[in-house]
Amino acid sequence: MSDEKPIKVILAKLGLDGHDRGIKVVARALRDAGMEVIYMGMRLTPDEVAERAASEAADVIGISLLSGAHQKLMRAMVEAAERQEINQETLIVVGGTVPESEEAVLHEMGVDGVFPVGSSLADIEQFIREHRKPRG
Amino acid sequence: MPLFDQDALDAERKQRQAWEHAELADATARAPESQPTFQTISGIPLERVYGPGEAAEISYVDDVANPGQFPFTRGVYPTMYRGRQWTRRQIAGFGTAKSTNERYKFLLANGQTGLSTDFDHPTLTGYDSLHPLAEGEVGRLGVAIDTLPDMGDLFEGIPLDEVSISLTINHPAIVMLSFLLAHAEERGTAWNRLRGTVQNDALKEFHGQKTFALPPRGGYRVTMDLVEFCTTQVPLWNTISISGYHTREAGSNAIQEVAFTIAQGMAYVEGGLKRGIPVDAFAPRLSFFFGIHMDFFEEASKLRAARRLWARIMKHRYGATDPRAMLCRFHTQTLGSTLVRNGVLNNIARGTSQALAAILGGTQSLHVSGYDEAHDIPSEDAMRISLATQRILGSETGITNTTDPLGGSYFVEKLTSEIEERAMALIAQIDDMGNGSMLDGMFAAIDSGFIERQIADASYDHQLRIESKDYSVLGLNEPVPDAAPPPQLYDHDDKEEERQKERLAAVVRERDPSGAARALDALRGAAEGDDNLMPFVLDAVRAHTTEGEIMGALRDIFGEYSDPAVF
Numbered sequence: 001m002s003d004e005k006p007i008k009v010i011l012a013k014l015g016l017d018g019h020d021r022g023i024k025v026v027a028r029a030l031r032d033a034g035m036e037v038i039y040m041g042m043r044l045t046p047d048e049v050a051e052r053a054a055s056e057a058a059d060v061i062g063i064s065l066l067s068g069a070h071q072k073l074m075r076a077m078v079e080a081a082e083r084q085e086i087n088q089e090t091l092i093v094v095g096g097t098v099p100e101s102e103e104a105v106l107h108e109m110g111v112d113g114v115f116p117v118g119s120s121l122a123d124i125e126q127f128i129r130e131h132r133k134p135r136g
Numbered sequence: 137m138p139l140f141d142q143d144a145l146d147a148e149r150k151q152r153q154a155w156e157h158a159e160l161a162d163a164t165a166r167a168p169e170s171q172p173t174f175q176t177i178s179g180i181p182l183e184r185v186y187g188p189g190e191a192a193e194i195s196y197v198d199d200v201a202n203p204g205q206f207p208f209t210r211g212v213y214p215t216m217y218r219g220r221q222w223t224r225r226q227i228a229g230f231g232t233a234k235s236t237n238e239r240y241k242f243l244l245a246n247g248q249t250g251l252s253t254d255f256d257h258p259t260l261t262g263y264d265s266l267h268p269l270a271e272g273e274v275g276r277l278g279v280a281i282d283t284l285p286d287m288g289d290l291f292e293g294i295p296l297d298e299v300s301i302s303l304t305i306n307h308p309a310i311v312m313l314s315f316l317l318a319h320a321e322e323r324g325t326a327w328n329r330l331r332g333t334v335q336n337d338a339l340k341e342f343h344g345q346k347t348f349a350l351p352p353r354g355g356y357r358v359t360m361d362l363v364e365f366c367t368t369q370v371p372l373w374n375t376i377s378i379s380g381y382h383t384r385e386a387g388s389n390a391i392q393e394v395a396f397t398i399a400q401g402m403a404y405v406e407g408g409l410k411r412g413i414p415v416d417a418f419a420p421r422l423s424f425f426f427g428i429h430m431d432f433f434e435e436a437s438k439l440r441a442a443r444r445l446w447a448r449i450m451k452h453r454y455g456a457t458d459p460r461a462m463l464c465r466f467h468t469q470t471l472g473s474t475l476v477r478n479g480v481l482n483n484i485a486r487g488t489s490q491a492l493a494a495i496l497g498g499t500q501s502l503h504v505s506g507y508d509e510a511h512d513i514p515s516e517d518a519m520r521i522s523l524a525t526q527r528i529l530g531s532e533t534g535i536t537n538t539t540d541p542l543g544g545s546y547f548v549e550k551l552t553s554e555i556e557e558r559a560m561a562l563i564a565q566i567d568d569m570g571n572g573s574m575l576d577g578m579f580a581a582i583d584s585g586f587i588e589r590q591i592a593d594a595s596y597d598h599q600l601r602i603e604s605k606d607y608s609v610l611g612l613n614e615p616v617p618d619a620a621p622p623p624q625l626y627d628h629d630d631k632e633e634e635r636q637k638e639r640l641a642a643v644v645r646e647r648d649p650s651g652a653a654r655a656l657d658a659l660r661g662a663a664e665g666d667d668n669l670m671p672f673v674l675d676a677v678r679a680h681t682t683e684g685e686i687m688g689a690l691r692d693i694f695g696e697y698s699d700p701a702v703f
Contacts, residue, residue, distance in 0.1 A: 015273050016257035018346030021387040021473070024592050024703040025599045041701030042346065043261075043269065067257055068512070068628075069272030099511055099625065117510055118477050118612050121603055 007035045007132060009060040012049045013042035014077065017067035022095060022117065026062065029121040030128070046073065046080035054084040059132050065096040066117075071105060078110040089135045091128065095119065139196050139549070140188040148188045160184075177431040177598070177607070178389035180554055186546035194549050199444070203539045207447040209440050209552065210540035211498040212463045217536035223501035224526045225467065226519055227304060229254030229279035231632035232639065233289035236279040240294060242516060247523050250501060252302035253290070254278035255312075262308045262349030262687030265636045274633040277513060282640045282682050287315035288322070296325045301332035302377070302467070307349035309336035310358050311683045314673045317370065333374035333423060333467075336362055339400045339578055343587040344382030346699065349687050352582050354694025358669060360407045365670035367418045374423045376404055377467065384427035385473050387595020390438045391555060395562035396587055397424060398445055402563075402574035405454050410575075415454050419461035423500075427471040428490040435490070436542055437551040439466070439497030445556050468494040469503040475510045478611035483507035488525050495529060496542050502526060508625055515626045562590075588702040640682065647680035655679040656689045663693035 011027050013020060020042060031037045040052060053061050063077055074094055081087050093113035094106065103114045113127050140148075174182040183190060194200065201207060204214030213219060226248055228239045240251055256278040258270035264282050265274045274280050281287060291301075296319075303312045313334050317327055338355035341348040348355065363375040380388075380397035388396070401422060408418045426442065428435050446464035450456040470490035475483045487504045494502050504522035506514025514522070530536060542548040563574075569586070570577025581587050601607040608614045655676040662672045669690075676686050 015271070016261045016263065016269050016347070017273070018257070018261075018348075019385075020346055020699075021385065021595050025387070025596055027703040028592070028596050029599075039701045039703050041699040043699065045269070067273050068276040072272035097510070097512065116477060120613070121599065 007060065007128060008056060008058045009035050009037050009062055009128070010040060010049065010053045010056060010058040011037060011062045011064070012040040012044050012052075013064050014044055014046060014049070014073045015065070015067055015069055016043060017065060017069070018042060019066035019096075020064070022066075023062070023064035026064075026095065026121065026124060030125060033125045035125075035128070046077040047083070049077065050080035050084045050086065053081070053090055054086050057135070058086075058090060059135075060091045060093065060128055063092070063094045065094060065098070068097065070094060070096065070098050071102065074106055074111050075109050089133045091131055091133055093124075093127070095124070139191055139194050139200075139544075145188055145192055152187060152189065176390070176434040176551075177429055178391055178434060178594075179597070180391075180434070180551070180558070186550055188546060190550045191546045194553055199553065200543060200549065206451065206459065206462065207444040208463060209444045210543050212443065212465050212500070216498065216539040217495075217530075218539065221530050221536060222495065222499050222526075223250040223300070224248050224523055225250040225252050225302065225501045226503050226522055227252040227254045227302075227469070228519070229256070230277070230513055230626070231275040231279065231629060232636050233279055233281060233286045234292075235275075235629075235632065237290055237292055237294070239516075240290075243519065243523070244294075244299070246520055247527055250300040250302065251294070252304055252503070253312075255305050256280045257347065259308065259312075259683060260305055260345075260347035260349075262311075262683060262691075264682050264684030265633070265640050267684060272633070274636050276628075276633075280632075280636045281312065281315065282636070282684070283643045283680055284315050284318055284677050285643055285680075286639070287312075287319045291316075291319065296320055296323065297329040297331075301330075303332070303334045304377075306335050306337055306341050306345065306347065307355045307358060308683055308687055309334045310362050310670060310673050311677065311686050313362060313366075313370075313373075314670065314677045315683075318674060318677050327370045328372065330370060331372045333377050334362065335377045335379060335425070337376055337379045337400060337425075339403060339582065340379050340382055340396070342582045342697075343396065343591055344379060344386050346386070348697050350690060350694050351697040352579055354690065356403075356407065357694070358690065359404065360411065361669045363404070363408060363418055363421075364411055364413060365668055367413060367421065369670075371421075373421065375418070375421045376401075377423050377425045378404065379425040381425050381427040381469055381471070383591065384429065384471060386591050387598065388591045389594045389598070390429065390431070390434055391558045392562065392590055392594060393426065394438055394442050394445065394555060395559040395566075397426070398442065398449065398559065399563050399566050399574060399578055399581075401446065402449060402453075403578040405450070406573065406575040409454065415450070415456050416458040416461045419450060419454075419456055420458065420463070424464050424466035426466055426468050428468050428494045429471050430474050430486065430490065432489060432493045433542075433548060433551060434555070435493040436497040437548050438555050439468070439494070439499065440540075440542075440548070440552045441555040441559065442466070443498070444552070445559060465500045467501040467503070468497070468499040470494070470505045472505045472509045475505060475507065476609060476611040477510040479616035480508055480511065482610060482616065483510070484521055484525070487522065488529070491525055491529055492535070495535060496540075498540065512625050512628075515624055517624060585700055585702040588700070592703055643680055644682065651679045652676075652681045652685070655681055656685055659686065659689045660693055663690055
């Protein structure tokens with residue numbers, strides 16, 4: 001295991017939402033779990049995040065949204081990842097205030113994992129390890 | 137003068153020792169306590185039981201005193217709730233101003249006694265509804281206010297001089313208050329009759345709410361311009377609501393919340409003094425805003441400690457002589473982040489306990505967060521329950537009949553002192569960073585990421601306690617049998633965003649373009665110099681310039697801030 005390349009995770013907040021407690025806790029937890037974490041900060045566009053993920057060859061894009069704009073912004077995030085042609089090897093996950101009734105919609109549009117507020121750090125880590133996509 | 141004389145303390149110590157050797161030893165031999173040590177949510181170690189010995193250092197006259205008497209530990213007013221109960225102020229805002237205006241009328245009809253405006257993210261961060269980054273967030277978590285006519289819609293039919301109004305916004309506070317003042321002009325309401333609050337706490341934006349629109353020094357200048365202007369022009373207005381709520385929501389503990397909030401307040405006081413405004417002239421209009429977490433005694437003690445700390449600092453460090461300049465008057469809100477998705481109605485119990493802590497801590501106004509807020513912005517039903525919670529506590533439980541009923545509790549007095557001391561130590565660290573200037577200290581603490589790192593550490597520690605079940609939360613790390621969805625969540629109207637964008641475009645289309653451009657140029661010119669910006673912003677809003685244009689003009693001069701992404 002020790003000679004395996006660490007999982008690389010890009011974390012970011014899209015739009016104007018400033019709630020960053022959760023994403024910072026997740027950033028630390030994933031780092032403490034041995035992953036390479038790049039937290040880009042807030043007020044980013046989906047294209048900025050996708051470009052960074054492509055240039056870093058990231059395994060995971062983790063988006064935090066507590067703004068209620070998850071449908072519009074996650075659709076835009078998936079499309080931005082498609083433009084960078086990284087969907088096949090990059091896991092896209094979102095955390096925050098996503099109502100249960102909307103989780104299916106997010107999965108349909110190409111979001112791999114949804115972690116609503118109250119999710120445990122262990123569950124997030126496990127999901128990433130189990131669902132990480134093989135790199136071509 | 138200590139709370140107890142020496143003879144009483146000696147007798148108590150002997151009795152305690154005998155108890156430890158007999159009753160206590162027997163009990164722990166039969167069954168050990170559930171944990172080796174106990175602590176508050178913020179990590180303050182707790183004794184098994186508190187008695188006169190633990191509170192021996194506390195002086196009633198110097199540290200506690202009577203309500204309305206320095207250092208105001210027991211309350212800011214002599215009669216507190218026997219005179220008048222706290223203001224029931226549930227924040228509200230969503231969609232367009234017209235929709236929020238309807239919610240205001242609903243709340244007033246349901247027993248609300250003051251209004252508070254929640255703005256959407258684009259408004260909070262100083263961008264128009266038509267800005268590309270605003271997409272999907274217009275009117276989503278608060279009301280969208282772009283221009284003066286929006287403010288007119290927001291308060292249509294509400295008597296501006298009868299209901300106190302809180303505008304919960306920071307760097308663009310100067311714009312929102314100018315909208316309100318210009319709207320009051322249009323309605324013929326004199327500015328000196330307006331009562332209310334503008335949050336206007338520029339510094340907490342960099343570690344608490346993170347809805348900054350300007351960099352630290354530019355934001356601070358605008359905050360202080362508003363304070364200076366209102367001190368003479370809008371005398372009943374509370375010019376800053378120095379906020380710890382968002383710092384706590386960002387993950388701080390109670391000690392950090394008190395320390396950083398008081399430190400912010402000190403930086404504003406130093407700014408006022410630098411401008412030559414006497415402290416007794418502007419400090420009485422400063423108010424505070426704290427969050428209420430779940431640790432009941434820690435929260436009530438925290439509020440008592442904040443009052444005492446602020447009073448001492450204002451009197452001894454800044455030379456205030458008017459007692460009103462020493463009062464830490466505050467609004468409290470039960471923390472949304474303590475609410476749990478699973479078993480959503482259980483949050484009503486959380487809100488009730490938190491509201492009780494806020495009231496026993498002596499709050500001036502209160503918002504009880506809606507039980508459904510872990511899912512979405514609160515429904516009307518959730519707000520009805522929140523207001524009912526406040527009314528039941530206020531009228532049925534008898535807790536308002538006696539002021540500061542927790543006062544004199546060995547435990548509460550000791551915990552109050554402990555929080556004060558720990559917060560003071562943290563304030564001293566920031567003070568050192570500014571070599572004796574809290575203003576410089578706060579800028580240094582923000583620039584270096586000190587405050588953000590402190591909060592991130594506390595936040596992570598708390599999450600690890602939840603993960604390890606060292607701290608249990610029903611529905612989060614303890615299963616709750618009824619995981620039924622909440623009754624009826626807030627129903628979003630996706631058309632609201634489009635309506636607001638059309639409304640903004642129409643206002644811009646119909647205004648005199650040269651007048652708007654002139655007003656913005658004048659504002660840029662003023663921002664380059666030292667003139668107070670408020671009159672220039674007022675001229676700009678009267679010319680129907682937009683919030684985004686005004687904040688954009690200020691960004692042209694003060695620059696943009698980007699989040700350092702400290703974790």
